[in-house]
Amino acid sequence: MKIIYCDNNSTTQVDKKVLNEMLPYFCEKFGNASSIDHVYGNELLPEIKKARESIAKVINCDFDEIIFTSGATESNNLAIMGTVEQLKEKGNHIVTSSIEHKSILNVCQELEKRGFQVTYVSPDKSGVLKSEDIKSAITDQTILISIMGANNEIGTIQPIKEIGIIAKEKGIVFHTDSAQAFGKISLDVNNIDLMSISSHKVYGPKGIGALFIRRGVKIKPIIFGGGQEGKIRPGTYNVPSIVGFGKASELVSLKNQELIKNLTMNLYDRLSEHVQLNGDLNNRIPGNLNLFVEDVDSKALINEVKTSLAISAGSACNSDEVTPSHVILALGYDDNRAYSSIRIGLGRFTTEEEINKVVNVLIPAIKKLRNL
Ligand code: PMP
Numbered sequence: 138m139k140i141i142y143c144d145n146n147s148t149t150q151v152d153k154k155v156l157n158e159m160l161p162y163f164c165e166k167f168g169n170a171s172s173i174d175h176v177y178g179n180e181l182l183p184e185i186k187k188a189r190e191s192i193a194k195v196i197n198c199d200f201d202e203i204i205f206t207s208g209a210t211e212s213n214n215l216a217i218m219g220t221v222e223q224l225k226e227k228g229n230h231i232v233t234s235s236i237e238h239k240s241i242l243n244v245c246q247e248l249e250k251r252g253f254q255v256t257y258v259s260p261d262k263s264g265v266l267k268s269e270d271i272k273s274a275i276t277d278q279t280i281l282i283s284i285m286g287a288n289n290e291i292g293t294i295q296p297i298k299e300i301g302i303i304a305k306e307k308g309i310v311f312h313t314d315s316a317q318a319f320g321k322i323s324l325d326v327n328n329i330d331l332m333s334i335s336s337h338k339v340y341g342p343k344g345i346g347a348l349f350i351r352r353g354v355k356i357k358p359i360i361f362g363g364g365q366e367g368k369i370r371p372g373t374y375n376v377p378s379i380v381g382f383g384k385a386s387e388l389v390s391l392k393n394q395e396l397i398k399n400l401t402m403n404l405y406d407r408l409s410e411h412v413q414l415n416g417d418l419n420n421r422i423p424g425n426l427n428l429f430v431e432d433v434d435s436k437a438l439i440n441e442v443k444t445s446l447a448i449s450a451g452s453a454c455n456s457d458e459v460t461p462s463h464v465i466l467a468l469g470y471d472d473n474r475a476y477s478s479i480r481i482g483l484g485r486f487t488t489e490e491e492i493n494k495v496v497n498v499l500i501p502a503i504k505k506l507r508n509l
Pocket of ligand 1: 146147207208209210211238240285287288289314315316317334335336337344345346
Protein backbone atom coordinates (compact mmCIF):
# COMPACT_ATOMS: atom_id res chain seq x y z
CA MET A 138 0.00 0.00 0.00
CA LYS A 139 1.23 3.46 -0.86
CA ILE A 140 2.17 5.47 2.21
CA ILE A 141 0.14 8.67 2.10
CA TYR A 142 2.41 11.69 2.21
CA CYS A 143 1.19 14.21 4.78
CA ASP A 144 4.35 16.19 5.44
CA ASN A 145 4.19 18.94 2.85
CA ASN A 146 5.38 21.60 5.31
CA SER A 147 8.63 19.71 5.52
CA THR A 148 9.05 19.38 1.78
CA THR A 149 7.06 18.73 -1.36
CA GLN A 150 7.58 16.37 -4.26
CA VAL A 151 8.95 17.93 -7.43
CA ASP A 152 6.08 18.56 -9.83
CA LYS A 153 6.67 16.57 -13.04
CA LYS A 154 6.17 19.78 -15.05
CA VAL A 155 9.05 21.30 -13.07
CA LEU A 156 11.26 18.26 -13.63
CA ASN A 157 10.63 18.28 -17.39
CA GLU A 158 11.60 21.95 -17.55
CA MET A 159 14.85 21.23 -15.68
CA LEU A 160 16.05 18.18 -17.64
CA PRO A 161 17.65 19.89 -20.67
CA TYR A 162 19.90 21.90 -18.34
CA PHE A 163 21.90 18.89 -17.16
CA CYS A 164 23.37 17.32 -20.32
CA GLU A 165 22.53 19.66 -23.20
CA LYS A 166 22.38 23.23 -21.93
CA PHE A 167 25.00 22.57 -19.26
CA GLY A 168 27.17 25.66 -19.64
CA ASN A 169 28.44 27.99 -16.94
CA ALA A 170 26.12 30.98 -17.14
CA SER A 171 29.04 33.29 -16.39
CA SER A 172 31.03 31.99 -19.41
CA ILE A 173 29.29 34.39 -21.73
CA ASP A 174 31.90 34.39 -24.52
CA HIS A 175 30.25 31.36 -26.09
CA VAL A 176 26.77 30.08 -26.65
CA TYR A 177 26.85 27.46 -23.86
CA GLY A 178 27.00 30.20 -21.26
CA ASN A 179 25.26 32.92 -23.18
CA GLU A 180 22.10 30.97 -23.91
CA LEU A 181 21.44 30.55 -20.20
CA LEU A 182 21.15 34.22 -19.28
CA PRO A 183 17.60 34.66 -20.63
CA GLU A 184 16.56 31.48 -18.80
CA ILE A 185 17.89 32.77 -15.48
CA LYS A 186 16.17 36.10 -16.05
CA LYS A 187 12.90 34.31 -16.86
CA ALA A 188 13.13 32.37 -13.58
CA ARG A 189 13.73 35.59 -11.64
CA GLU A 190 10.69 37.12 -13.34
CA SER A 191 8.46 34.16 -12.45
CA ILE A 192 9.51 34.31 -8.79
CA ALA A 193 9.25 38.10 -8.68
CA LYS A 194 5.68 37.93 -9.97
CA VAL A 195 4.55 35.89 -6.95
CA ILE A 196 5.77 38.51 -4.45
CA ASN A 197 5.25 41.61 -6.62
CA CYS A 198 8.85 42.78 -6.99
CA ASP A 199 11.22 43.37 -9.93
CA PHE A 200 13.25 40.50 -11.36
CA ASP A 201 16.55 42.15 -10.44
CA GLU A 202 15.57 42.27 -6.76
CA ILE A 203 15.78 38.44 -6.59
CA ILE A 204 19.09 36.77 -5.85
CA PHE A 205 19.52 33.01 -5.80
CA THR A 206 20.78 31.09 -2.78
CA SER A 207 20.84 27.44 -1.74
CA GLY A 208 17.55 27.73 0.16
CA ALA A 209 15.78 29.65 2.90
CA THR A 210 18.39 28.69 5.51
CA GLU A 211 21.07 30.46 3.54
CA SER A 212 18.75 33.37 2.66
CA ASN A 213 17.99 33.85 6.36
CA ASN A 214 21.68 33.77 7.28
CA LEU A 215 22.52 36.21 4.50
CA ALA A 216 19.67 38.57 5.37
CA ILE A 217 20.50 38.76 9.07
CA MET A 218 24.29 38.54 9.05
CA GLY A 219 24.48 40.74 5.95
CA THR A 220 22.30 43.43 7.52
CA VAL A 221 24.02 43.55 10.91
CA GLU A 222 27.42 43.64 9.22
CA GLN A 223 26.21 46.57 7.13
CA LEU A 224 24.57 48.46 10.00
CA LYS A 225 26.56 47.52 13.10
CA GLU A 226 27.86 51.09 13.52
CA LYS A 227 24.25 52.30 13.73
CA GLY A 228 22.97 49.96 16.46
CA ASN A 229 23.23 46.49 17.97
CA HIS A 230 19.64 45.40 18.56
CA ILE A 231 17.47 42.95 16.61
CA VAL A 232 13.77 42.19 17.08
CA THR A 233 12.54 38.73 16.13
CA SER A 234 10.05 36.20 17.52
CA SER A 235 10.28 33.11 19.69
CA ILE A 236 8.55 30.98 17.00
CA GLU A 237 10.98 31.55 14.15
CA HIS A 238 12.68 28.70 12.31
CA LYS A 239 16.04 27.55 13.69
CA SER A 240 17.78 29.20 10.74
CA ILE A 241 16.74 32.53 12.30
CA LEU A 242 16.97 31.63 16.00
CA ASN A 243 20.42 30.06 15.77
CA VAL A 244 21.79 33.02 13.79
CA CYS A 245 20.41 35.36 16.46
CA GLN A 246 21.96 33.26 19.22
CA GLU A 247 25.30 33.43 17.46
CA LEU A 248 24.95 37.21 17.20
CA GLU A 249 24.18 37.42 20.92
CA LYS A 250 27.51 35.68 21.56
CA ARG A 251 29.11 38.37 19.41
CA GLY A 252 27.63 41.17 21.52
CA PHE A 253 24.32 41.94 19.78
CA GLN A 254 21.09 42.23 21.76
CA VAL A 255 18.07 40.28 20.54
CA THR A 256 14.44 40.58 21.68
CA TYR A 257 12.33 37.48 21.04
CA VAL A 258 8.68 38.55 20.93
CA SER A 259 6.17 35.83 21.87
CA PRO A 260 2.87 35.16 20.11
CA ASP A 261 -0.55 34.88 21.73
CA LYS A 262 -1.95 31.45 22.62
CA SER A 263 -3.12 30.93 19.05
CA GLY A 264 0.39 31.42 17.68
CA VAL A 265 -0.09 34.84 16.13
CA LEU A 266 2.24 37.76 16.87
CA LYS A 267 0.83 41.20 17.58
CA SER A 268 2.31 44.08 15.62
CA GLU A 269 2.03 46.33 18.73
CA ASP A 270 4.31 43.90 20.60
CA ILE A 271 6.89 44.18 17.83
CA LYS A 272 6.58 47.96 18.00
CA SER A 273 7.08 47.98 21.78
CA ALA A 274 10.25 45.88 21.44
CA ILE A 275 11.95 48.48 19.22
CA THR A 276 14.72 50.56 20.87
CA ASP A 277 16.91 53.35 19.52
CA GLN A 278 19.51 50.63 18.88
CA THR A 279 17.24 48.47 16.68
CA ILE A 280 18.69 47.91 13.21
CA LEU A 281 16.69 44.89 12.07
CA ILE A 282 13.28 43.26 12.54
CA SER A 283 12.93 39.67 11.32
CA ILE A 284 9.49 38.03 11.48
CA MET A 285 8.31 34.99 9.57
CA GLY A 286 5.44 35.14 7.06
CA ALA A 287 3.92 31.90 8.34
CA ASN A 288 5.06 29.39 10.92
CA ASN A 289 6.38 26.05 9.71
CA GLU A 290 4.99 23.99 12.60
CA ILE A 291 1.59 25.46 13.39
CA GLY A 292 1.02 27.30 10.11
CA THR A 293 -0.08 30.59 11.65
CA ILE A 294 0.12 33.62 9.35
CA GLN A 295 1.89 36.62 10.89
CA PRO A 296 0.95 40.29 10.37
CA ILE A 297 3.95 41.12 8.16
CA LYS A 298 2.11 43.90 6.32
CA GLU A 299 1.53 45.81 9.56
CA ILE A 300 5.03 45.09 10.85
CA GLY A 301 6.45 46.34 7.54
CA ILE A 302 4.65 49.65 8.00
CA ILE A 303 6.01 50.01 11.55
CA ALA A 304 9.56 49.20 10.41
CA LYS A 305 9.33 51.68 7.56
CA GLU A 306 8.07 54.46 9.84
CA LYS A 307 11.02 53.85 12.17
CA GLY A 308 13.57 53.46 9.36
CA ILE A 309 14.43 49.89 10.43
CA VAL A 310 15.28 47.13 7.96
CA PHE A 311 12.49 44.52 7.86
CA HIS A 312 13.23 40.92 6.88
CA THR A 313 10.68 38.14 6.64
CA ASP A 314 11.33 34.41 6.37
CA SER A 315 8.48 33.56 4.01
CA ALA A 316 9.55 30.00 3.18
CA GLN A 317 6.16 28.69 4.31
CA ALA A 318 4.04 31.59 3.09
CA PHE A 319 5.39 31.77 -0.48
CA GLY A 320 2.90 30.35 -2.95
CA LYS A 321 0.33 29.60 -0.26
CA ILE A 322 -1.00 33.05 0.58
CA SER A 323 -0.97 36.33 -1.29
CA LEU A 324 2.37 38.07 -0.66
CA ASP A 325 3.52 41.56 -1.55
CA VAL A 326 6.92 43.01 -0.73
CA ASN A 327 5.50 46.49 -0.24
CA ASN A 328 7.19 47.77 3.00
CA ILE A 329 9.36 44.66 3.18
CA ASP A 330 13.12 45.03 2.62
CA LEU A 331 14.26 41.41 2.58
CA MET A 332 12.30 38.18 2.03
CA SER A 333 13.61 34.59 2.17
CA ILE A 334 11.93 31.90 0.09
CA SER A 335 12.64 28.29 -0.82
CA SER A 336 11.88 26.19 -3.89
CA HIS A 337 11.29 22.79 -2.27
CA LYS A 338 8.25 24.03 -0.35
CA VAL A 339 6.46 24.74 -3.64
CA TYR A 340 7.09 21.57 -5.67
CA GLY A 341 10.47 22.73 -6.96
CA PRO A 342 13.88 21.11 -6.38
CA LYS A 343 15.74 21.18 -3.07
CA GLY A 344 18.91 23.20 -2.58
CA ILE A 345 17.69 26.35 -4.28
CA GLY A 346 16.04 29.40 -2.78
CA ALA A 347 16.14 33.14 -3.09
CA LEU A 348 16.45 36.34 -1.15
CA PHE A 349 14.44 39.35 -2.25
CA ILE A 350 16.53 42.46 -1.61
CA ARG A 351 14.64 45.71 -2.11
CA ARG A 352 16.45 48.03 -4.52
CA GLY A 353 18.54 50.43 -2.45
CA VAL A 354 18.76 48.20 0.63
CA LYS A 355 22.40 47.37 1.27
CA ILE A 356 23.65 44.18 2.88
CA LYS A 357 27.17 42.73 3.09
CA PRO A 358 27.97 39.30 1.62
CA ILE A 359 28.66 36.42 3.98
CA ILE A 360 30.60 34.33 1.47
CA PHE A 361 33.20 35.64 -0.96
CA GLY A 362 34.07 34.55 -4.47
CA GLY A 363 33.30 35.64 -8.03
CA GLY A 364 31.03 38.36 -9.29
CA GLN A 365 27.71 36.47 -9.47
CA GLU A 366 24.57 38.05 -7.98
CA GLY A 367 26.28 41.43 -7.68
CA LYS A 368 28.94 39.80 -5.44
CA ILE A 369 26.29 39.45 -2.70
CA ARG A 370 26.08 35.70 -3.31
CA PRO A 371 28.93 34.41 -5.44
CA GLY A 372 29.11 30.89 -6.88
CA THR A 373 28.41 29.25 -10.25
CA TYR A 374 24.76 29.50 -11.18
CA ASN A 375 22.82 26.32 -10.40
CA VAL A 376 20.92 26.62 -13.67
CA PRO A 377 18.77 23.44 -13.61
CA SER A 378 17.52 24.32 -10.13
CA ILE A 379 17.05 27.99 -10.95
CA VAL A 380 14.95 27.00 -13.98
CA GLY A 381 13.03 24.54 -11.78
CA PHE A 382 12.35 27.14 -9.11
CA GLY A 383 11.13 29.51 -11.84
CA LYS A 384 8.74 26.88 -13.23
CA ALA A 385 7.54 25.96 -9.72
CA SER A 386 6.76 29.64 -9.12
CA GLU A 387 4.81 29.83 -12.38
CA LEU A 388 2.69 26.92 -11.18
CA VAL A 389 1.74 28.26 -7.74
CA SER A 390 -1.93 29.09 -7.67
CA LEU A 391 -4.02 30.60 -4.90
CA LYS A 392 -7.08 28.92 -6.44
CA ASN A 393 -5.43 25.56 -5.81
CA GLN A 394 -4.71 26.67 -2.24
CA GLU A 395 -8.46 27.10 -1.75
CA LEU A 396 -8.94 23.44 -2.62
CA ILE A 397 -6.16 22.43 -0.22
CA LYS A 398 -7.78 24.57 2.47
CA ASN A 399 -11.12 22.81 1.96
CA LEU A 400 -9.46 19.39 2.22
CA THR A 401 -7.69 20.51 5.40
CA MET A 402 -10.89 21.77 7.00
CA ASN A 403 -12.69 18.58 6.04
CA LEU A 404 -9.93 16.52 7.68
CA TYR A 405 -9.94 18.68 10.80
CA ASP A 406 -13.74 18.42 11.15
CA ARG A 407 -13.49 14.64 11.11
CA LEU A 408 -10.59 14.47 13.58
CA SER A 409 -11.63 17.27 15.91
CA GLU A 410 -13.53 15.05 18.35
CA HIS A 411 -10.26 13.25 19.15
CA VAL A 412 -7.70 16.09 19.07
CA GLN A 413 -7.19 19.77 19.90
CA LEU A 414 -5.82 22.26 17.41
CA ASN A 415 -2.54 24.10 18.01
CA GLY A 416 -2.61 27.51 16.38
CA ASP A 417 -5.47 29.49 14.88
CA LEU A 418 -8.13 27.63 12.89
CA ASN A 419 -8.64 30.32 10.28
CA ASN A 420 -5.44 32.34 10.31
CA ARG A 421 -3.21 29.56 9.00
CA ILE A 422 -1.66 28.52 5.70
CA PRO A 423 -3.73 26.02 3.71
CA GLY A 424 -2.66 22.41 4.22
CA ASN A 425 -1.26 22.71 7.73
CA LEU A 426 -2.80 21.09 10.79
CA ASN A 427 -0.95 20.86 14.10
CA LEU A 428 -2.87 18.68 16.53
CA PHE A 429 -2.54 17.97 20.24
CA VAL A 430 -3.43 14.35 20.82
CA GLU A 431 -3.97 14.22 24.56
CA ASP A 432 -2.46 11.24 26.42
CA VAL A 433 -0.69 10.01 23.30
CA ASP A 434 3.05 10.31 22.69
CA SER A 435 3.47 11.83 19.22
CA LYS A 436 6.45 9.63 18.32
CA ALA A 437 4.45 6.52 19.30
CA LEU A 438 1.55 7.67 17.12
CA ILE A 439 3.81 8.42 14.14
CA ASN A 440 5.34 4.99 14.58
CA GLU A 441 1.93 3.31 14.88
CA VAL A 442 0.71 4.74 11.54
CA LYS A 443 3.99 4.75 9.62
CA THR A 444 3.15 1.90 7.27
CA SER A 445 0.16 3.92 6.00
CA LEU A 446 0.85 7.60 6.70
CA ALA A 447 3.85 9.94 6.66
CA ILE A 448 3.19 12.56 9.33
CA SER A 449 5.61 14.40 11.61
CA ALA A 450 5.98 15.69 15.13
CA GLY A 451 6.94 19.16 13.94
CA SER A 452 9.85 20.68 12.12
CA ALA A 453 12.09 18.24 10.22
CA CYS A 454 14.98 20.60 10.99
CA ASN A 455 14.60 19.77 14.71
CA SER A 456 13.68 16.11 14.49
CA ASP A 457 17.16 14.91 15.48
CA GLU A 458 16.70 16.74 18.78
CA VAL A 459 14.81 15.23 21.71
CA THR A 460 13.75 18.62 23.04
CA PRO A 461 10.07 19.64 22.91
CA SER A 462 8.99 21.96 20.09
CA HIS A 463 10.01 25.55 20.89
CA VAL A 464 6.94 26.70 18.97
CA ILE A 465 4.40 24.80 21.08
CA LEU A 466 6.18 25.96 24.25
CA ALA A 467 6.14 29.57 22.98
CA LEU A 468 2.32 29.38 22.85
CA GLY A 469 2.43 28.94 26.62
CA TYR A 470 1.84 25.19 26.67
CA ASP A 471 3.87 22.67 28.69
CA ASP A 472 6.25 19.93 27.54
CA ASN A 473 3.42 17.42 27.75
CA ARG A 474 1.47 19.18 24.98
CA ALA A 475 4.62 19.57 22.91
CA TYR A 476 5.42 15.84 23.14
CA SER A 477 1.84 14.93 22.20
CA SER A 478 1.45 17.09 19.11
CA ILE A 479 1.64 16.03 15.48
CA ARG A 480 1.87 18.01 12.25
CA ILE A 481 -0.09 17.09 9.15
CA GLY A 482 0.78 18.88 5.91
CA LEU A 483 -1.52 18.38 2.93
CA GLY A 484 -0.53 19.59 -0.51
CA ARG A 485 -1.22 19.91 -4.22
CA PHE A 486 -1.30 16.17 -4.76
CA THR A 487 -3.41 15.17 -1.74
CA THR A 488 -6.74 13.64 -2.77
CA GLU A 489 -10.08 13.32 -1.03
CA GLU A 490 -9.65 9.57 -1.02
CA GLU A 491 -6.38 10.01 0.84
CA ILE A 492 -8.11 12.19 3.43
CA ASN A 493 -10.58 9.36 4.06
CA LYS A 494 -7.67 6.98 4.60
CA VAL A 495 -5.95 9.40 6.96
CA VAL A 496 -9.10 9.49 9.10
CA ASN A 497 -9.51 5.72 8.95
CA VAL A 498 -5.94 5.09 10.06
CA LEU A 499 -5.43 7.90 12.55
CA ILE A 500 -8.54 7.57 14.71
CA PRO A 501 -8.14 3.84 15.49
CA ALA A 502 -4.42 4.42 16.17
CA ILE A 503 -5.23 7.22 18.64
CA LYS A 504 -7.84 5.02 20.37
CA LYS A 505 -5.45 2.10 20.53
CA LEU A 506 -2.64 4.12 22.10
CA ARG A 507 -5.02 5.73 24.61
CA ASN A 508 -6.18 2.32 25.71
CA LEU A 509 -2.69 0.95 26.34
N1 PMP B 1 12.29 28.77 7.26
C1 PMP B 1 11.15 28.08 7.36
C2 PMP B 1 9.95 28.76 7.94
C3 PMP B 1 11.09 26.77 6.92
O1 PMP B 1 9.96 26.08 7.04
C4 PMP B 1 12.24 26.17 6.37
C5 PMP B 1 12.22 24.73 5.90
N2 PMP B 1 11.98 23.81 6.93
C6 PMP B 1 13.41 26.93 6.29
C7 PMP B 1 13.40 28.23 6.73
C8 PMP B 1 14.66 26.35 5.72
O2 PMP B 1 14.52 26.25 4.33
P1 PMP B 1 15.54 25.41 3.44
O3 PMP B 1 15.20 23.99 3.66
O4 PMP B 1 15.27 25.89 2.03
O5 PMP B 1 16.92 25.78 3.87
